Amino acid sequence: MPHVKILEEVCKGCGLCCDGICPVNILILSPGRINSNGYHPAEVTDNSKCIGCGYCFKVCPEPAIEIYK
């Protein structure tokens, strides 16, 4: 099953992946989590819906997203 992994400690919390890019709308900036650099990292709300399209991976300016197909 396709799924996505956010590397929380690499994420800079820019929100680009959370801004309507995901066709199944499962990425948000975590309201409650803060990484060691002080950023709210992206979070996956329901990995079972991921279709492995890779759009989030392409838009991310950091190596913070891994896609598994």
Ligand code: SF4
């Ligand atoms: S790979 Fe596609 S469906 Fe999965 S989280 Fe990223 S943008 Fe969404």
Ligand code: SF4
């Ligand atoms: S695009 Fe990358 S750096 Fe920006 S919030 Fe998403 S995972 Fe984090």
